[in-house]
Amino acid sequence: MHNIVLFGPPGAGKGTQSQKLIAQYNLVHLSTGDLLRAQITEGTALGLKAKKLMDEGLLVPDEVVIGMIGSALSANQQAAGFIFDGFPRTTAQAESLDRLLAEHHTKVACMIALEVGEEELVKRLLERGKTSGRPDDQDETKIRRRVTVYNTETAQVAGYYAAQHKFHALNGIGNIDDIFAQICLLIDQHKPAVDEAPAAATREVKA
Template structure:
């Protein structure tokens, strides 16, 4: 199974590349934000627990998020793998994710981080803000704060995966298809080997 952690600051094009990777490798997109909203909407035990914490103004603990990811893994057993979006953001989260995947004799294949200079990100997001309707895409100070938070979080997790020889940074500026092919080159190096049946034994018959 191919499991990719795709990171990139706001405006780096991570969403676009995620969709292309999902299509090529038959992956399931796991966004913790989407999982959280779905569990709450479905009224699951984890969703109700998360909603109670959020209503009290508290952060949802890692074990609840890991539980939601576990539910998704079990619900998508035939997937070619998963692409993790926005998770893990801390070393403890990365360790918990490794422990969870190990239960299924699996693990993270690689982490790819799209790198884009801050000024370029600000330009892109302010431009996106003209049509996205998102207030955090229209306020330069908020944009810079989001980028700073991302850089701080990624530095920790990047080191964790680098120690496992799974971290790769790519320039996120350039043609979309060119960046995608670079990502695929990295991903292909980490794809699990496909088991092949042993060749049938042959015997030579002499006249």
């Protein structure tokens, strides 16, 4: 399998690049936010546990999130690989993900982070907020807080993957296709010599 961790602050263009990568490499998109919502909607054991914690105002623990990712991996064993979106965000989560992937006889190939300056991000998100309808895209204070949280989290995970020679930072400002070409170059450099599973149909996974 060819597994990619794609990071980028809100507004960096990560969503756009994820869709292009899914099409290019036949990867499955694993968004922890989507997985969480799907498990809750479907009323699974993990979903019910997560909902109970969230209703109490508590954070969903790593083991629950890892459990959801594990379920998604088991449900897509024929996938060519996965794009991990929004996870891992801490060193502990990265370690847990490595252990989980090892159980499935695969591993993270590389982590790619799109870098965009805070002022540009604020400008992009405020513009996006005019049509997205998301309140957190319309409040500059909230936007800056989200960027700060991202930068803090990424610093931890970047160090973890850098120690494995898997971390790469790319300038997220410029032509979309040019940035995509740079991402593909990095991914190809880390591509396994022999694929661990046959290519899967292009798709996203919500559960």
